Amino acid sequence: MRWPAAWRDPSLLELLRDSPVNYLLAADGDAVRRLRTDTEARELKVTVATDPAEGVEVVKGDWPGTKMAAPGENERAVAGPTGEPWIDSNGWRVLLAKALHPGREIWVDAAPAEPRLYLESYVAGLADASAHGGRWVIQLDEKLAAGIAGGNAPGTAVWKRLLEAGRFFADWRWSGLHEQALIGVISDFAGKNEFVGQETLNLLARANQQYRVMPLESAGAESLSGLKTVLYVAQDPPTPEMRGLLSGFVQQGGLLVGGPVWGAPAGPVDRDGHPRYDVRRQGKGRIAIGLKAEDDPYLLVQDAIVLTSHRYDLLRFWNGGAVRACLGAAPGRQRALLQLVFYANARAGDATVRVAGAYRTARLYTLDRTAAKEVPLLPEKGAVELHLPAVAQYAAVQLDA
Amino acid sequence: MITRRDWICGAVGVAGSGLLRAVEAPTARVAVTRCRTYTPAEVVASLDQLFDQIGGLRRIVKGKTVGVKINLTGAPSYRLGHLPLGDTHYTHPQMIGAAVHLMGKAGARRIRILESPWSTADPLEEYMLLANWEPLDILNAAPNVEFENTNYLGRSKTYSRMMVPGGGYIFPGFDLNHSYTDCDAFVSMAKLKEHGVAGVTLSLKNCFGITPATIYGTGSGEDGPTDLPRGGRQIIHSGARQPSRSAPQEKDLTTPRQAGYRVPRVVVDLVKARPIDLAIVDGVKTMTGAEGPWGREVVSAVAPGVIVAGTNPVNTDSVCMKVMGFDPMADRGTPPFENADSTLALAERAGIGTRDLRRIEVAGMPLKEPAFNFAALRRQRRL
Numbered sequence: 001m002r003w004p005a006a007w008r009d010p011s012l013l014e015l016l017r018d019s020p021v022n023y024l025l026a027a028d029g030d031a032v033r034r035l036r037t038d039t040e041a042r043e044l045k046v047t048v049a050t051d052p053a054e055g056v057e058v059v060k061g062d063w064p065g066t067k068m069a070a071p072g073e074n075e076r077a078v079a080g081p082t083g084e085p086w087i088d089s090n091g092w093r094v095l096l097a098k099a100l101h102p103g104r105e106i107w108v109d110a111a112p113a114e115p116r117l118y119l120e121s122y123v124a125g126l127a128d129a130s131a132h133g134g135r136w137v138i139q140l141d142e143k144l145a146a147g148i149a150g151g152n153a154p155g156t157a158v159w160k161r162l163l164e165a166g167r168f169f170a171d172w173r174w175s176g177l178h179e180q181a182l183i184g185v186i187s188d189f190a191g192k193n194e195f196v197g198q199e200t201l202n203l204l205a206r207a208n209q210q211y212r213v214m215p216l217e218s219a220g221a222e223s224l225s226g227l228k229t230v231l232y233v234a235q236d237p238p239t240p241e242m243r244g245l246l247s248g249f250v251q252q253g254g255l256l257v258g259g260p261v262w263g264a265p266a267g268p269v270d271r272d273g274h275p276r277y278d279v280r281r282q283g284k285g286r287i288a289i290g291l292k293a294e295d296d297p298y299l300l301v302q303d304a305i306v307l308t309s310h311r312y313d314l315l316r317f318w319n320g321g322a323v324r325a326c327l328g329a330a331p332g333r334q335r336a337l338l339q340l341v342f343y344a345n346a347r348a349g350d351a352t353v354r355v356a357g358a359y360r361t362a363r364l365y366t367l368d369r370t371a372a373k374e375v376p377l378l379p380e381k382g383a384v385e386l387h388l389p390a391v392a393q394y395a396a397v398q399l400d401a
Numbered sequence: 402m403i404t405r406r407d408w409i410c411g412a413v414g415v416a417g418s419g420l421l422r423a424v425e426a427p428t429a430r431v432a433v434t435r436c437r438t439y440t441p442a443e444v445v446a447s448l449d450q451l452f453d454q455i456g457g458l459r460r461i462v463k464g465k466t467v468g469v470k471i472n473l474t475g476a477p478s479y480r481l482g483h484l485p486l487g488d489t490h491y492t493h494p495q496m497i498g499a500a501v502h503l504m505g506k507a508g509a510r511r512i513r514i515l516e517s518p519w520s521t522a523d524p525l526e527e528y529m530l531l532a533n534w535e536p537l538d539i540l541n542a543a544p545n546v547e548f549e550n551t552n553y554l555g556r557s558k559t560y561s562r563m564m565v566p567g568g569g570y571i572f573p574g575f576d577l578n579h580s581y582t583d584c585d586a587f588v589s590m591a592k593l594k595e596h597g598v599a600g601v602t603l604s605l606k607n608c609f610g611i612t613p614a615t616i617y618g619t620g621s622g623e624d625g626p627t628d629l630p631r632g633g634r635q636i637i638h639s640g641a642r643q644p645s646r647s648a649p650q651e652k653d654l655t656t657p658r659q660a661g662y663r664v665p666r667v668v669v670d671l672v673k674a675r676p677i678d679l680a681i682v683d684g685v686k687t688m689t690g691a692e693g694p695w696g697r698e699v700v701s702a703v704a705p706g707v708i709v710a711g712t713n714p715v716n717t718d719s720v721c722m723k724v725m726g727f728d729p730m731a732d733r734g735t736p737p738f739e740n741a742d743s744t745l746a747l748a749e750r751a752g753i754g755t756r757d758l759r760r761i762e763v764a765g766m767p768l769k770e771p772a773f774n775f776a777a778l779r780r781q782r783r784l
Binding site: 299306310 | 478482483527531533629
């Protein structure tokens with residue numbers, strides 16, 4: 001947590017007692033010394049420093065939520081090109097940082113930003129980072145900090161909800177689950193590849209696709225496991241090793257989507273074809289090479305999703321509204337965990353989600369830590385449909401075969 | 402033999418001067434049947450019976466390329482409650498599959514399923530998958546079945562210009578996806594629903610969606626079509642701007658810029674430009690209060706358990722209105738046309754068909770009472 005500069009009263013440290021907050025980022029050396037003395041005096045198990053701990057990778061993020069219309073207009077969510085709400089989420093940044101810095105803890109540092117300074121935004125921010133495997137650095141806007149320090153009702157409510165959410169994520173550990181992905185994205189995500197590479201991740205997330213970040217340097221056969229499609233978005237031609245790896249993936253039934261840097265594809269033309277891609281059959285799979293270098297990540301992502309086909313969607317939403325999802329599963333998919341983050345202030349009502357796989361039970365966990373609820377589950381061919389109750393900000397659904 | 406299209410062309414001058422009377426507008430038999438479920442056996446049997454009652458499907462489709470405009474209004478991620486889209490506001494996939502199957506049996510040479518889905522150029526199959534449909538069920542229901550997304554240029558190199566015989570109310574013609582000219586027989590396969598602007602949406606209003614958003618959409622190009630469609634068809638609703646300049650422009654910019662004036666007229670223009678040879682209206686399960694879950698009034702899922710079919714869309718929609726408890730002779734100010742002109746009345750005046758039930762032969766289910774009283778529910782909602 002970034003300790004608010006205005007909080008100079010040592011008694012405010014009592015807010016941290018029995019809380020999940022275990023690290024305080026102070027503004028400067030003086031504040032560090034003062035806070036260390038005060039926390040020790042109060043026997044609080046909190047580390048105080050000006051910088052994050054060793055082994056932590058900090059991601060500078062956006063204040064999460066749905067993008068709102070310009071000031072002066074009615075407050076409403078802005079839709080993306082597909083009509084779905086435009087969500088600012090740090091999930092893709094967390095996944096990218098995890099892939100680029102394996103073994104390091106990922107902290108998301110994002111300053112509160114107008115106009116979304118709602119109670120719900122704070123909880124959504126925490127859930128957004130946690131669901132993707134990161135940790136949220138709590139930051140309070142000045143008004144809220146003053147409200148909490150003054151003990152007013154709205155401020156106290158936000159603080160209570162934040163701690164409740166923090167405890168939930170600190171306590172819950174779904175072990176042995178692996179992130180599920182349909183599309184892998186290969187790039188170094190830096191330099192000339194930064195914009196297209198990172199925006200591709202952002203837009204795949206916005207399309208609620210389950211994807212895997214595959215850094216050029218570390219992408220190997222293991223990272224292809226479970227993927228239907230690999231999207232090669234680096235601007236340089238692949239190395240012979242990478243070409244061999246991805247050609248093998250195609251031969252085994254995968255789809256490779258790339259730009260002209262890959263070179264002209266061989267093999268018979270695919271029956272379905274595509275207006276912007278030369279699609280060929282190779283082995284059991286297909287290779288789709290762009291007719292030109294695509295500089296519009298939106299089009300790139302949309303085309304990759306359609307080339308892959310929604311037939312293989314791991315998740316499919318109805319009435320989800322401003323939702324992002326992370327799906328983890330145990331080997332063999334006997335158990336899966338679906339984490340859902342809802343970014344709108346209002347509870348998402350009548351949301352339905354289809355999860356690929358054969359599951360027989362679904363139990364819903366929410367931040368208030370009330371008893372897990374059974375979720376009605378409708379079996380379909382190769383999938384189940386879950387009819388969710390109205391949920392605010394976050395829910396986890398445990399699915400068992 | 403004079404076809405309906407020839408008749409319409411000849412009658413337009415009279416219609417334009419307002420001298421054409423309902424009594425002169427064409428009429429053809431309409432059939433109505435009960436169908437309580439979407440089980441394939443019941444839907445196939447019901448449709449088969451309906452087609453027999455209107456003179457047989459063979460005469461309409463045999464040896465022809467058939468275009469079937471279905472109704473997939475709104476994004477596929479939008480459900481009424483948790484209900485499947487086909488149970489509320491989309492033409493049900495079993496209805497489409499059953500009709501395709503029967504068309505194949507009746508000798509259709511090729512059947513092309515058409516729709517301009519919301520803000521996308523993705524293949525229709527992909528859109529259907531998002532709706533949780535299995536497109537293969539439709540593709541395999543008969544030989545030579547295809548899908549085409551008509552919200553953009555599609556598989557052709559150019560748009561097809563289809564002029565409105567006699568000039569039209571709003572537009573003299575339209576630039577449309579090639580599939581609407583390629584087909585020898587055109588089927589409007591609609592859902593039995595109310596509509597927030599047009600009062601009802603049936604086989605006529607279903608054709609509003611044949612316009613490509615690349616030319617008639619919010620994100621269309623000023624000079625020419627965009628490659629990809631963006632947004633809905635607010636241009637037609639509001640008249641705030643014209644379609645891309647490459648397409649025929651509005652005849653008279655001084656006409657009211659109101660959706661209740663414009664939408665019904667544009668629908669009639671479209672149906673005159675691309676006449677409907679067979680109208681099928683799916684009322685097995687549907688919804689009240691609006692054309693989709695986003696309606697401003699209270700919306701509910703209902704099960705009227707009825708299918709209506711006919712070869713004249715105005716006759717067919719008139720029977721549908723009776724089935725719904727509305728008076729097909731109603732015009733602006735009377736439910737369901739409180740805020741809009743009646744598409745049916747305008748279509749009748751344009752010579753497409755009569756809405757006078759006394760002149761329409763109805764086969765199958767008797768029409769003494771509404772099959773499901775949408776009108777009564779509408780009154781209750783508005784008390």
